[in-house]
Amino acid sequence: MEFREIMVATDSADEEGRLVLHEGRLVAVIVRLDDPSHGPAKGQWSLEAGFNGVESTKPPLFANLQAAERWIALQLGDRIRV
């Protein structure tokens, strides 16, 4: 999995993002929660968009990029098994 730095327009301080690619294809966009309004969730990574099985109506927050990668891989794995 490849993580490419990208700035995301969220109309908040949450700007620092990553395009997540799997086998050269975009599967997710994640962003770091830097806006103070997120309270205790500040600093964690949030799934902003997911594709091809990575979409979720209630995704978890990720403490770091490794945790995001593990979860995204799991979603992709689920999809492949189906």
Add this chain to the structure above:
Amino acid sequence: MSAAILGKLEALHPLPDDDRALLHAVVGRGRPLKAGDDIVREGERTDVVHVILEGHGYRYKTLADGKRQIIGYLVPGDFCDLYGFLLDRMDHGMATRTACRIAELSEEHILMLTSRPALARALWWSELVNASILREWLVNMGRRTPSVRVAHILCELLVRLQVVGEATNDSFRLELSQAELGDTVGLTTVSVNRALQKLRSAGLIQQTNREIAIPDVAALKAFADFDPSYLHFRKDRDESAEGRA
């Protein structure tokens, strides 16, 4: 104890004094429930009809993976499960969000109330409104953007709480967490937080502690695409009838 029910029902249909007295006698003082208590669990049978006298609750459904969708809010004066005694099992659950006082009416009570024409009409109205609110929520979830969705819910709460005397012209107490709001409008807590932030920075709402103040109600309603006619309160029906005349 019956003030909220009278406020709600009379906002839908006028009641003669005898009907008011009967309702008051039947409702009684109710019993207290703590915040987070079940009123009726999903899948359970209920022999009684629950009515919220004080406090706030919600209707919900739970998915197999544990996710919850809130499918309606219950505020004072609301019948939670009118005619629910007809069902073998409730198709959704109801729980309290805050400490509540709940009246429990028997099937005989309901038959007594519905044998009186004005009360029967008021109760029919309240059930029509429940269905109408659900339709509006469906539109809200399916076709409105996150900040408009949240704004619409706030407008609905303002109007519904006003008829039972729990909101001023432009403010009310909202003991609703961002997680609960997320489960209501089908958004993540992060999206709800950003939506609220957007409403705050546009000056459409002000939040202090648990109080929501709306500096310009007309502006929030316009932003939310909020038309109160789906709540069918007489006040709005009369106004639109005057508009047509």
